[in-house]
Amino acid sequence: MRVGLVIVSHSAQLADGLVELAAQMAPDVTLLAAGGMDAGPDGVSGIGTSLEKVMDAVSGADAGAGVLVLADLGSAVMTAEAALEFLGGPENVVLAHAALVEGAVAAAVTAQSGADLELVKKAAETAFTPVDGPVQGGTGGGTAVVDPPAPSGAGNGAVSAELQLINPMGLHARPAATLAGALGAMDVDIEINGVDGQSVMMLMTLGAGEGTTLSVTASGSDAARAVDLVRTEVENGFGEL
Numbered sequence: 001m002r003v004g005l006v007i008v009s010h011s012a013q014l015a016d017g018l019v020e021l022a023a024q025m026a027p028d029v030t031l032l033a034a035g036g037m038d039a040g041p042d043g044v045s046g047i048g049t050s051l052e053k054v055m056d057a058v059s060g061a062d063a064g065a066g067v068l069v070l071a072d073l074g075s076a077v078m079t080a081e082a083a084l085e086f087l088g089g090p091e092n093v094v095l096a097h098a099a100l101v102e103g104a105v106a107a108a109v110t111a112q113s114g115a116d117l118e119l120v121k122k123a124a125e126t127a128f129t130p131v132d133g134p135v136q137g138g139t140g141g142g143t144a145v146v147d148p149p150a151p152s153g154a155g156n157g158a159v160s161a162e163l164q165l166i167n168p169m170g171l172h173a174r175p176a177a178t179l180a181g182a183l184g185a186m187d188v189d190i191e192i193n194g195v196d197g198q199s200v201m202m203l204m205t206l207g208a209g210e211g212t213t214l215s216v217t218a219s220g221s222d223a224a225r226a227v228d229l230v231r232t233e234v235e236n237g238f239g240e241l
Contacts, residue, residue, distance in 0.1 A: 003111040003120045004030035004061030007104055008054055008071040008080045012036030012045040018104050025177035025200065026108035032057040049076045054083040058093055066092035066117035068107055070124060072100045092117065098124040102201045109177045109200045113184040123184075127201040159223040163214045163230065167237035170209035175238035176200045182229055186222035192230070 005022070009015040015035025023031050034057040036045030054069075061067045069084070071077045080095050087093065094117060096103055106127035110120045165171060171179075180200035183190055190197035192214050193206050208214065214234065218226045 001063055001065045002029050002114060003065045003107075003117050004032070004063055004067045005104065005107055005111065005120075006054065006057040006061050006067060006069045006080075007031070007033050007035070007100070008049060008057075008069060008076045009033075009035040009100070010047050010049060010072060010076055014072070018101060021101075022104050022108035025105065025173065025181070026112035029108050029111045030061045030063055031108060032061045034058075049079040051079055051083055051086070054080055055086060058083060058087060062092065066094070066120075068111075068117065068120050068124060069093065069095045070098055070100055070104050070107070071095070094121055096121050096124040099128040102127040105173075105177075106180075106199060106201050109181045110184050112177075113181040115184055119184075123199070127199065157223070158217055158219045159227045160215070160217045161227050161231055163216060163234040165208060165210055165212045165214065165234060167240040168210050169240065170212060171203055171206060171214075173200075173204060175233065175240075176203035178238060179203060179230060179233060183226055186220075186226050188218050188220040188222040188226040190216065190218040190220075190223070190226050190230075192216050197226075197230070 007015045007018050012035035015033035019031045019033045034050065034053040036050070037048035038050045038052065039045050058067055058069065069080050071080045084090070084093055084095065096107065103124035107120050107124035110123035177200045180198055180203060184198045192203060193208065195202035195206060197203065216227055216230050
């Protein structure tokens with residue numbers, strides 16, 4: 001049972017496309033589009049929003065763990081708010097104030113990991129944060145280069161590793177989602193090249209291609225397990241070799 005997502009947009013095509021994109025990274029999450037106005041006589045949805053569409057989508061997306069609603073522009077937000085009011089203001093349905101594309105992808109990946117509604121909402125609302133400073137990286141290399149992690153509990157308790165990407169496409173959307181989703185289910189604070197390893201959008205902003213070195217540092221009760229997971233995925237080329 002996972003949190004469901006509803007995408008509200010003025011454009012039916014935009015909402016449908018975003019659902020399609022997010023579903024690639026969150027196959028077990030219910031994602032429903034509520035885009036455009038009600039269809040006219042020609043069967044085409046015009047630009048705008050539909051209260052009925054949003055209400056139907058919210059009802060359909062609720063599998064018991066709650067629903068997160070994301071909307072694109074001002075009047076879409078107002079329509080979403082009105083829909084929640086008409087539904088009686090259910091406690092298990094919330095509206096995220098987030099960048100639509102980044103927020104939807106981050107929320108979907110977080111929901112896929114089994115996180116609760118509060119964490120899914122937080123993932124959406126904190127998804128888009130520019131990365132300051134240069135990206136750490138490298139070139140070349142056909143095998144993963146791994147430094148043994150520090151023993152758990154040693155020093156400040158941090159566990160770390162240096163890993164080199166070997167898959168041709170590097171840390172693109174699918175592997176970023178794989179890492180963020182799995183790490184999001186763990187009790188760990190983990191950074192990969194200085195960004196939050198539990199955020200799919202932050203991992204994608206690294207632009208880490210083949211040969212890039214990933215500096216991984218983790219702390220928390222699942223630190224060693226988290227670093228081992230990243231190591232395994234990198235060594236296996238995220239299944240893309």
